Amino acid sequence: MLMLNGNIGTDQKIDVVSKNIGERFNFDQSPVAILQQTTDFEIQKVKPDWFDLGKDSPLTEFKPLKTRRIIDASSDGSLAEVFENGALKINLDASRRNPFRTIQVGRHDEINIQGAPVQVSITAKDLETGDVIDLGTQSINRGQSSLLVDLKDKINAVSGGSLRDRYSVSVTKFTGSGQQRNVIESFQETITMIKPMQFGSNHLGDETSNDFTYRDLGSAFGSARIFQGRGGTDTLHLDGVDSSDVSFFNGSHSIDAQSASELGNQSFYGGTVFDSLGLSNGDELYLQGVERLQFDDIAIDLTPDQDARSDDQWNTQVMDVNGAWRFNTGSEDVVLVSLDAGFDANGTGNPDVHGDLGHVTYQTAVNTMNSQSDHGHQAMSVMAATHDDSEVAGVAPDAGLWGYNVYAGGVELQDAISDAIANRNPDQKLVFQGGVQGESWWTNGGTENEMNGLFNSSGDFSFFSIAAGNGGGTTFQDPNYLTSVSGIAKASTSYDHIASVGALRATGFEFESGHRNATDTELASYSNRGDNLTLVAPTNSDSILNSGGLVRSFGGTSCANPNLAGVAALVWSENGALDGGELREIMIGSAMDLGQSGFDTTHGFGLVNAEGAIRRAHALDQNQELASFWTNQDFLA
Structure with missing residues (x-):
């Protein structure tokens, strides 16, 4: 067994104990290679020039490993190389107590010993030009062991025709100011700033395969x-x-x-x-x-082996749902609530539920509207069908699922929303899928003010994905479909946890690596639009009929809104600390821009992107301070 002992800093030690290296191990190689082959030490934390060993044996004159205190905050494999617009993590010596303390006597003669407020200033010196850049001064808490430094728009990586530049970063920990400034510790290290290449068609894709x-x-x-x-x-x-x-x-x-x-x-x-x-x-x-x-x-x-049926579903490809499934496939802490036609009756009069939706909690009576007998079933299968390599792969199969029939034979819309809110556990989030269009829904079960009251009271724990409307079609006609979304979808302009969802259709398909992809897309001609359209999502997606075993394309904004609802459930399952408004903001910020640059009245903020949104939610969950250096509207997505 090989043991390497070296001092790190002044008061820390590292004991690196080897794996079983065998009798024929070759010691005639670099120290880095020895560490990599014989230990569990994280080799990316070691640089070759941190070793200075004798020629006869790489272990004879083992010297201390250098522990960096100024590192790239990205957590990738290189500690001293930082992408332009990235961030630094400064490791402070928390063992160095504040020597500048004050003694105060209280009203009852008690003695209080308090340390002076501690601050840390950071500067960066360009080693080529000599320019010194102030990276700010931060106040820290007693015993704080590290802090983050945002480099966005502060340090340029371009130097002398190269896309990389070296800086000496200086850190000073102190109390007081001016002539009363007392330095506790100071140190400096060199980092290399790198400008990442991310331009042109070879770095940024679109909704098709690239x-x-x-x-x-x-x-x-x-x-x-x-x-x-x-x-x-x-x-x-x-x-x-x-x-x-x-x-x-x-x-x-x-x-x-x-x-x-x-x-x-x-x-x-x-x-x-x-x-x-x-x-x-x-x-x-x-x-x-x-x-x-x-x-x-x-x-x-890089996609998980989730459900082979999704390979043939263009909706999961165009929204990058496969990439989002690497993070999660839904959670019982997030419930998809279907406000739609529910289920019709089977031969025994019970709800006709196909096995892939067997995890549903059905809250109302069966629907009696023959013309829409499959509507609710299809919507629920798009967003939540179980993954079993048959029929349809739902977007969020492991989220909770509650079904409400708000059409014939069911309950009023406001009663369904109220019931779902009353039945949620305190920690549960509700994603409402609204397959409704038309102005009459505002007063379905109460007054318009009462509907607004439900919206007002639910933003912390709910999100509504509401169909923009099929006003340009033949079944439902809306004379204003080119300038406004329909019905309660209009509430998206007043409440930040509501999204109006337009229908995006593919104009052609191709198979890439066995996956069905769109070759181009456009807003469906019938889909409502206007300056109150939030996002678009796929229509004409595979769905399961309530009789089971039958798969049929599901169209209209009735299909687009459950697709987006499923994505919302994935994102919320990744970060339950978000409220409904923050969830929508993330989906807007990560959406794929279509048509005119930025928001437009045809596509809203663009096509929902599941992987982009869930990565943002994951970043905020893992390190909110670091992720929040960029807002939901300007992060890379």
Whole structure:
């Protein structure tokens, strides 16, 4: 057994105990290689130049490992290299007590000893130009061991024709100010800022399948890339790279085809999290919405082995639901509440529920409207059908599911909403799927003021995905469908936890890596739109008829709103600390822009993107301070 003991700093020690190295282990190799092969030490925390060992044996003159105190906050595989607009983590010596204390005598002669307020100032000096940049001063709590520094728009990585620049970062911990300033500790370390290449069609995809290509361009062009596939089945081709050339992937020292879809340690950047892929040439790649990695020797699928039926569903591909399933498939803490036609009756008069919706809690009587007997069943199957490699793969199969019939033979809409609110557990979130259109729903079960009262009181724990309306069709006609959404969907302008959902259709299909993808999309001609449209989601999705075993395309905004509701359930399952307004804000900020740049009256804020939204929610859940350096409206998505 091999044991390496070295001092770290002044008062910490590291004991590195080896694995079973066997009798034939080769000691005639680099110290880094020895550590990697014989210990569980995180090798990405070690740099070769931190060793200074004798020639005869790499262990004869073992010297201390240097522990960095100023590191990249992203949690990727490189501690001293930081992407431009990234963040730093400063590790403070919490053992150094504040020597500047005051003694106060209280009213009852009690003695109180208080430390003076402690502050930390940070500056960065460009080692090429000599320019010094003030990175701010922060107040810290007693015993605080670290702090974060936002570098957004503060440090430029471009230097002398290169996309990388070196800075000396200085940290001073002190009390007081001016002539009364008392320094507790100060230190400095060098970091390298890198400008990531993320421009052009080779780095940003759309809602269709896209192919990206990575090539080693040399360090002068930067060693960082950001690839954002967004919707569709997207492939990154790594020219001239074998899978064995991977130096780290999401915290692991290599990439394994069998476990690549596991989250690992996601890297923080731009208010969200990315897959981080390090290559042996030193390049770092950040990935979002990329489903496949094509190396020279092997193709690796990053999507989980969830349900083969989803491969043929264009709705899951276009919204990047497969990528979101890497994080979760729903939670019982989030309940999908269907405000639709519910179920019709089977031969015995009971609700006709197909097995893939067997987890439903049905709250009302069966519907008696023959023309819409499958409507509610189809909507629930789109958003919540069980994954069993048959019929349909629901968007959020492991979320709770409650069904209400608000049509013929059922209950009034306001009564259904009130009942769901009354039945929720204190920690449960409710995602309402509203398959309703037309102005009459405002007063279905009460007055319009009473409906607004339900909306007013539920923002902390509920989100409403409401059909924008099919006003341009033949069945439901709305003379204002080109300028406004329909019915209670209009409440999206008054309440931030309500979304009006338009219907996006595919104009063509192709198969990429066995997955059905749209070749182009457009707003369905019948779909309501206008300046009160929030988002669009797929229509014409596979759904299950209530008789079971039969799959039929489900159309209209009636299909779009359960698709979006399913995505909302996934995002909320990832971060239950969000309220309904924050949930909608994340889905808007991560949406794929369609049509005119920015918000437009045809697509609203764009096409909902499940993976982009869930990555933002995950980042906020894991490290809210770091993720919040970017708002929901400006993070990379």
